[in-house]
Amino acid sequence: MSERPVQQQSTAAFYGQAVASFGIAMGATAIGIFRLNADAWVRGFLGIAVLYLVTSAFTLAKVIRDRQEAGQIVSRVDQARLDKLLAEHDPFESR
Numbered sequence: 433m434s435e436r437p438v439q440q441q442s443t444a445a446f447y448g449q450a451v452a453s454f455g456i457a458m459g460a461t462a463i464g465i466f467r468l469n470a471d472a473w474v475r476g477f478l479g480i481a482v483l484y485l486v487t488s489a490f491t492l493a494k495v496i497r498d499r500q501e502a503g504q505i506v507s508r509v510d511q512a513r514l515d516k517l518l519a520e521h522d523p524f525e526s527r
Contacts, residue, residue: 458486 442450465478 458482 461482462479465475465482468475468478
């Protein structure tokens with residue numbers, strides 16, 4: 433009998449907090465860049481840099497998640513093979 437690992441699900445409150453935190457951080461950064469005492473091209477450059485950083489962070493998080501999920505699938509296949517071998521093995525069988 434194989435034990436399946438418990439899959440942890442994020443609660444709605446945690447999800448909401450993460451979305452709110454992201455929105456507040458992006459809003460505060462946008463306000464800070466907009467109110468910065470600098471030329472428009474400097475503010476534009478900083479805005480583009482922040483957008484690039486955010487998209488890169490999302491991409492990195494997705495790649496890490498995909499690698500972890502792929503590792504779990506391989507682990508499940510290996511565990512299924514081991515369970516099958518153990519179920520078919522009879523230690524008292526004479527050869």
